[in-house]
Amino acid sequence: MQTEPTQSKNILLLREFVSYLRTLHIDTLEQKWIAIAMMIIAFLVGIITVDALFHGINPPSKVETIDSASVHLSKEFAEDNLGVQRDNSGKIIVRMVALRYSFIPKHLEVPAETPITFRWVSTDVLHGVNIPMTNMSTMIVPGYVAEVTTTFPKPGEYPLLCNEYCGLGHNHMWSTIAVIAKEEWVAKTTATPPALTK
Ligand code: CUA
Numbered sequence: 001m002q003t004e005p006t007q008s009k010n011i012l013l014l015r016e017f018v019s020y021l022r023t024l025h026i027d028t029l030e031q032k033w034i035a036i037a038m039m040i041i042a043f044l045v046g047i048i049t050v051d052a053l054f055h056g057i058n059p060p061s062k063v064e065t066i067d068s069a070s071v072h073l074s075k076e077f078a079e080d081n082l083g084v085q086r087d088n089s090g091k092i093i094v095r096m097v098a099l100r101y102s103f104i105p106k107h108l109e110v111p112a113e114t115p116i117t118f119r120w121v122s123t124d125v126l127h128g129v130n131i132p133m134t135n136m137s138t139m140i141v142p143g144y145v146a147e148v149t150t151t152f153p154k155p156g157e158y159p160l161l162c163n164e165y166c167g168l169g170h171n172h173m174w175s176t177i178a179v180i181a182k183e184e185w186v187a188k189t190t191a192t193p194p195a196l197t198k
Helices: 004-023 028-055 068-073 182-190
Strands: 083-086 092-099 102-104 107-111 115-122 127-130 137-140 146-151 156-161 174-180
Touching: 068 115, 083 107, 092 107, 092 127, 102 174, 107 182, 115 127, 115 137, 127 156, 137 146, 174 182
Parallel strands: 092 115, 107 174
Antiparallel strands: 083 092, 092 102, 115 146, 127 137, 156 174
């Protein structure tokens, strides 16, 4: 809470500043350009607001923390829990660990035309992840879980690259994603393993 004297002092300062602005000479043409620039800014802020409120488009990295030093001991990012998984509701989740200089696992197989939620953590420094030719890109900040949900429209092989400089091996840090037809993926993942022949 501000006290009365500080408030009136601030108002006084503001008034002084406004009257100072009035004394400034701004060319008419310049005023027009200022107005145009302001309108552009308002338009862009408007787009961001509408997307955030009505389309649910937000920055990818949620504020979800994790201890980077003990990622391997965490339940979710333990080694045998990494890779592609389908939860009980049928949602597909991919968990990956980023560390200098690779992503674990090295190769993934996911279905096309299906929403896939990626969750990444870093065990050391700041990494990034980018899948070229898609809109998928995010930072992986140590101490936080980065989450992005995306859909691959058609089958193909995609590289998954680190796009934040993380050290000398940065350009060797990548994995691959094989996007396969939805039906093929379902058949592959639900097929019962063949019985062992003696
Ligand atoms: Cu990891 Cu660059």
